[in-house]
Amino acid sequence: VGEPSAQWREYQGAPTGTDIECKGWRQEAALRMLNNNLDPEVGEKPEDLVVYGGTGRAARSWDAYDVILAELRELDDDETLLVQSGKPVGRFRTHERAPRVLIANSNIVGKWDDWEHFHELEAKGLIMYGQMTAGSWAYIGTQGIIQGTYETLAALADEHFAGDLRGKIVVTGGLGGMGGAQPLSVTMNHGVCIAAEVDESRIDRRIETGYCMEKSDDLDEAIENAKQAAEAGEPYSVGVHINAADMLEGMLSRDFVPDVITDQTSAHDELEGYYPSGYTVSEADELRDENPEKYVEESLDTMARHVQGILDIQDAGAIAFEYGNNIRGQVKEHREMEHAFDFPGFVPAYIRPLFCQGKGPFRWAALSGNPEDIHRTDEAVVELFPEKEQLHRWIDLAQEQVEFQGLPSRVCWLGYDTDEDGLTERARFALRINELVADGEIEAPIVVTRDHLDAGSVASPNRETEAMRDGSDAVADWPILNALLNCAAGADIVSVHDGGGVGIGNALHTNNHVVLDGSDLAAEKARRVFTTDPGMGVIRHADAGYDVALDQAEKSNVSIPMRDS
Numbered sequence: 001v002g003e004p005s006a007q008w009r010e011y012q013g014a015p016t017g018t019d020i021e022c023k024g025w026r027q028e029a030a031l032r033m034l035n036n037n038l039d040p041e042v043g044e045k046p047e048d049l050v051v052y053g054g055t056g057r058a059a060r061s062w063d064a065y066d067v068i069l070a071e072l073r074e075l076d077d078d079e080t081l082l083v084q085s086g087k088p089v090g091r092f093r094t095h096e097r098a099p100r101v102l103i104a105n106s107n108i109v110g111k112w113d114d115w116e117h118f119h120e121l122e123a124k125g126l127i128m129y130g131q132m133t134a135g136s137w138a139y140i141g142t143q144g145i146i147q148g149t150y151e152t153l154a155a156l157a158d159e160h161f162a163g164d165l166r167g168k169i170v171v172t173g174g175l176g177g178m179g180g181a182q183p184l185s186v187t188m189n190h191g192v193c194i195a196a197e198v199d200e201s202r203i204d205r206r207i208e209t210g211y212c213m214e215k216s217d218d219l220d221e222a223i224e225n226a227k228q229a230a231e232a233g234e235p236y237s238v239g240v241h242i243n244a245a246d247m248l249e250g251m252l253s254r255d256f257v258p259d260v261i262t263d264q265t266s267a268h269d270e271l272e273g274y275y276p277s278g279y280t281v282s283e284a285d286e287l288r289d290e291n292p293e294k295y296v297e298e299s300l301d302t303m304a305r306h307v308q309g310i311l312d313i314q315d316a317g318a319i320a321f322e323y324g325n326n327i328r329g330q331v332k333e334h335r336e337m338e339h340a341f342d343f344p345g346f347v348p349a350y351i352r353p354l355f356c357q358g359k360g361p362f363r364w365a366a367l368s369g370n371p372e373d374i375h376r377t378d379e380a381v382v383e384l385f386p387e388k389e390q391l392h393r394w395i396d397l398a399q400e401q402v403e404f405q406g407l408p409s410r411v412c413w414l415g416y417d418t419d420e421d422g423l424t425e426r427a428r429f430a431l432r433i434n435e436l437v438a439d440g441e442i443e444a445p446i447v448v449t450r451d452h453l454d455a456g457s458v459a460s461p462n463r464e465t466e467a468m469r470d471g472s473d474a475v476a477d478w479p480i481l482n483a484l485l486n487c488a489a490g491a492d493i494v495s496v497h498d499g500g501g502v503g504i505g506n507a508l509h510t511n512n513h514v515v516l517d518g519s520d521l522a523a524e525k526a527r528r529v530f531t532t533d534p535g536m537g538v539i540r541h542a543d544a545g546y547d548v549a550l551d552q553a554e555k556s557n558v559s560i561p562m563r564d565s
């Protein structure tokens with residue numbers, strides 16, 4: 001990727017305040033969000049352009065980064081910039097209501113769509129791994145996933161433990177960009193978390209930012225402390241400096257059975273995400289450089305032991321689920337472990353009913369950089385939805401316990417229920433924010449975006465579309481339609497990626513941004529985008545035959561032409 005750009009060194013994160021470098025706030029929002037992804041406080045290895053999720057990058061090279069910034073500064077209010085796998089490749093005059101930036105990352109034609117071809121193309125400098133929010137400039141740090149992780153664990157607690165994790169021990173692995181949200185999400189649900197992490201600096205980072213409480217090199221000590229906390233009903237979390245596969249075998253040999261077992265190591269990428277057992281991080285990094293084939297073999301061997309450990313702990317009585325890193329798919333494919341899928345993925349287990357209702361991780365960032373702007377949006381969401389007690393609890397917890405990273409941001413799962421004017425929850429909220437910007441109650445525009453993991457924006461058979469009721473798991477027309485619809489509705493940035501979360505060839509997914517600058521144009525776009533985009537979730541799941549989605553469509557007047565066929 002070359003030497004880090006001098007501009008990046010100067011920015012050290014998104015520019016803030018009310019003066020802009022670009023010709024309009026839509027272009028400025030793109031420039032700020034790209035730099036926010038690469039804020040040393042937000043991204044995992046920004047000097048390599050890596051934002052999170054193994055090697056998820058924000059731009060193909062530092063040269064490409066510099067040119068993207070130059071293009072954004074030049075871009076007129078009626079022009080559209082095209083970015084192909086992190087490289088700016090063209091700029092056209094379109095119109096004011098069209099997106100300002102269109103992005104496609106990591107997409108490969110079906111027959112060639114795997115890591116091997118990807119790495120060949122990457123070595124030739126032709127493609128980049130965009131993960132989900134890395135290459136679409138929508139990553140907001142670990143705070144971006146925290147509510148999703150919190151909600152998933154709350155749904156698990158509802159189903160298995162009378163609504164609370166108090167006194168329960170959750171065991172997991174991986175304290176990276178996304179996985180780092182796990183300990184805090186467990187303690188927010190009053191539980192105890194033991195997380196294996198091979199890279200000590202990642203544990204330190206989570207402790208510094210308040211996501212994890214303690215660090216240990218000693219598994220016995222970690223288990224003992226966890227048991228004591230659970231018995232006392234106290235929230236507690238510890239990052240154990242150990243390989244996850246070794247930790248699970250260590251727990252089994254000590255007859256220690258947690259209540260819940262999952263994992264968020266970067267198993268989707270056996271070469272640059274997951275660490276094989278028997279090496280320190282620097283030894284493994286050396287092995288990767290010197291002998292990548294050996295690295296991959298050892299990495300997959302460790303993964304097979306890791307999955308076997310999860311299955312054995314499940315057999316011993318724990319609730320097990322895969323947390324979206326494709327570890328089951330990896331060992332089934334590469335180690336012919338047929339029983340790898342004997343524990344469920346988190347989407348069919350806990351999230352799908354939300355997707356059926358068009359609910360998903362809606363998030364927004366204050367382009368001013370002023371935390372007060374987010375506090376004003378917190379008040380607005382509470383005022384707008386007085387009946388949503390769980391949402392109020394989330395806002396209180398987030399204010400108390402989630403530190404801002406980079407541009408102050410907030411995440412909420414909002415849905416599709418419509419009011420008397422036919423406005424969805426997301427649209428109502430966005431319109432209210434737009435008014436607050438127009439009235440000057442919020443200092444600068446707010447950019448609203450979302451994860452690619454959303455109700456109608458992803459096809460990923462080992463994750464978001466695992467075990468669909470009608471067997472449509474691998475049908476990728478849905479995310480493509482979603483991206484096209486976002487352009488038609490006038491989102492300001494639209495992106496389409498391959499391979500996020502679960503690795504190249506395993507998923508297609510899309511994302512959008514809308515800039516709320518207080519203008520009538522922003523209100524028009526918000527009304528459309530926040531109806532059509534989550535609406536795709538309702539029709540996608542209604543088409544697959546889910547009653548919850550069919551009911552939501554009926555309730556919210558969503559037109560489904562062949563609904564009874």
Ligand code: NAD
Pocket residue numbers: 044052053054055145148173174175176177178179180196197198199202242243244245264265266267268269273274275276277302323324325326453500501502
């Ligand atoms: P990351 O690359 O930033 O962090 C992964 C961490 O795992 C690193 O800190 C690494 O040191 C550690 N690790 C790797 N192998 C290990 C091993 N064998 N034992 C212990 N630690 C090990 O990635 P991330 O952004 O945290 O994402 C983690 C995984 O979760 C990815 O596969 C990602 O695609 C997936 N993911 C899930 C969701 C979700 O909603 N569930 C969302 C985003 C990402």
